[in-house]
Amino acid sequence: MADNRPDYELADRMALTRPDQVKAIGHPLRTMILQLLHERAATVTELAEAVERPKSTVAHHVDVLTRNGLLQVVRTRKVRAIEERFYGRTARMFHVAAESSPAGEQMPRDFNDFEVAARESAKAFEQGKLWGFIRHARISQDQASQFWEQMAELVDEFDRMPRSGETMYGFAIGIYPTDHPTLPTAQ
Known part of the structure; x- marks a missing residue:
């Protein structure tokens, strides 16, 4: 079977070990964004168009995923005077690790x-x-x-x-x- 890797480098698996990472994937729009990025890297504008939501809303959720290490900027391009960012997943598959966090925070339940x-x-x-x-x-x-x-x-x-x-x-x-x-x- 032909490999369907996205057009950027990413790990095969990543353990979500912090409560904020698990919370980040618990939102339906963030889950949808992660699913869309299985195919290829995309800009916030492209993601907003795909999910039919305001660009500002999508930008917020992309920021949450990026801050928590689930998304990364994989390339940029200049469009007029603005640098456009293409986001991609950091791993093909995320899984929730069962360990407690070092700070003693309880892991939220996975969705x-x-x-x-x-x-x-x-x-x-x-x-x-x-x-x-x-x-x-x-x-x-x-x-x-x-x-x-x-x-x-x-x-x-x-x-x-x-x-x-x-x-x-x-x-x-x-x-x-x-x-x-x-x-x-x-x-």
Whole structure:
């Protein structure tokens, strides 16, 4: 499969270790900005046009992401007398680290990806265009961890797919403990 790296350098993964970093990704507009920058670097003007929000609003959210190390200026160009900045992600994939911060601050809870996916997928469901599975299995913690690594590889593969077509597709994946009933051990 062709690699779909953006037009700038970035790390594969970055651990979010500070509460302010986790808070920064918790806003839906910031999440959308990060998703758009998977494809290529963009200016605040381009991002504002894509998300149909005022440039000043987008500039504020880009600033929050940049201050927290999630975005970086990857290049600039002169437009008339103004230097235009192109922003890009600092990593292809961000994950919340479980450690406490050195200052003793509590890590905010990460946003619920499935809640976001449920909202985004409602229209596709109504149109009969939602494809999904849900399964339950009694497995060990080690098996769950190994499966999580496989899922992260699948997300990475999805991120690297060449961009084409007119439709933006969402992709949600996860593994979580449940209180789903289990059968008693066979006699």
